[in-house]
Amino acid sequence: MNAMINRQVIVDNLPAGLPEASNFRMENGEIPVCGEGQFLARCLYISVDPYMVGRLKVSSAAYTAGVEPGDVMQCYTVSEIIESKHADYKVGDKVYGSYNMQDYAIGDGSEVIVRVDTDLLPLEAWQGLMGMAGQTAYWGLETIGQPKEGETVLVSAAVGSVGSLVGQIAKARGARVVGITSSADKCKQALETFGYDAAITYRDTDGRAFTPTELTAKIKEACPDGIDVYFDNTGGDISEAAWPLYNLRARIIICGRIAVSHLKPGEPDIGLRDQGFMIASRIRKEGFLVFDHWHKAAEAVGPLAALVKEGKLNYQTDVMEGIENAPLAFERMLRGHNVGKQIVKVA
Template structure:
């Protein structure tokens, strides 16, 4: 694209644990011309994910780490400006792995999906109708297999994934208990996302609270944190419980490997099952999830919250803020 400059957030240094603003820098470069089969996307929203910590870590993960000097890996949503690929035309709305930058020249493999939900905000394609909502959908329904009447506990219950998981559990006929950090997020769990009970792990006696809230035990635990919170939850599992491992946000680093209480005895005595999953394994079924999530939103049965910051300048500090719990919904960067 002639005479246009592209601002990009690149990885400047390898973080020791949670990436900070000083680990990134904003650079400018020319927008390259398209090669055959490529498209030019003008990003409108950049996503901020807890998983980004793993993407820049040297510790083994499910994907190769972002290299020093490389544009920060990120999902983004925007509009196709130019296309040399027959499947895309200017004006198409797309979501995919476009990186923390204003413009992205990519091939079709980088596009996760075309955004067809014209009646919904484009930002949702990075949140409740994007990978966050899709993660909650498959994690809860395929891995957790909720049954009507089950007691379902969700950690980071006000987060982008947790809030959707809790609401999908309610739609499945379950009783829901949320765990969040701070009184504002606990109130959000109860008032916006409809949890039957919600507790602040920072101030409530979580062990005592779960005992009172779940007198027959916990049938399904949607785990976004690991760590001390999950150690407490495991003590309250019901016979035949399912534990869905979605994230490990409570651990700042996996090197050295953290020590703590063991889950084996709980799983054995309660005849429980613990299973992890990576949402990219469900790529062939994304549209199934998006279709149902979108309809629940239109029907007023699935609610969401967004934490939108303006300007690419906000991106370098956005991950650290996420881990400090500063966001009050799905964290996004809107490109001005």
């Protein structure tokens, strides 16, 4: 890290489809000045997450303001406070919050999601497990999924950062967990590393995506007792394939739509063709946004750390080095090349 400059990842141009590294450029900015009631935070780790695609698009489905060319790219980081004029934060404290893709940022505490406690878990865990991924898995299951002993929980993007945690938390609650992912290798990882009871791919070995009808048959084989909870991380054909298999009063957590994130604003998404299944099985299908739960993020820290200590929660990070590689890490994660939470070590 260069102590004299503030390296920043700038949005160079907005993507037409899926974002790639060429949508960004590096610039050297000023190191911001810390005022009264503020602190200066130095970035240690950057998190790249699928929601950032939405920041680069203006669409009717967007739920927060986006970025424009010339802006510093938004993201969450684990940062260390190196100067403080804030009564509640001292030099050396570490925080997880929204400081964006740059070496240095000013905070006043309002952007802190959780305070990092490395006595509890190592630094890397605070970017994924205690950050967006873990909070999403925990609160999505806690508030909507509510899996019970013996129920079947289906998870898409099953070995990704959210999915791998969902599978393990649901398993710890006594559910039977089934994962959907892209390859035989990832299925093996789902079974061996993350304790899934069964895992299937959504495409064949030549890379051809199964049709929803073909996939329904595969899911049915892996879920002989039907589906009680579906943690939907992808949308698209995978979600459609699950429709005929829901049990009475199944719960669906609509968490992500990475399978259709290439759609341009205004392009038709899959519509409401699941209504017949929903009525027949009295299904509860609810959109989930982790931002609604940020204010109670600290409440999830204890239960998640306890699962790790009991050996029931295995978290993995996929670390790329260097802030200049953050756009590449983002591109890599969007193409499914990450294994575990994709983060970037900055300092």
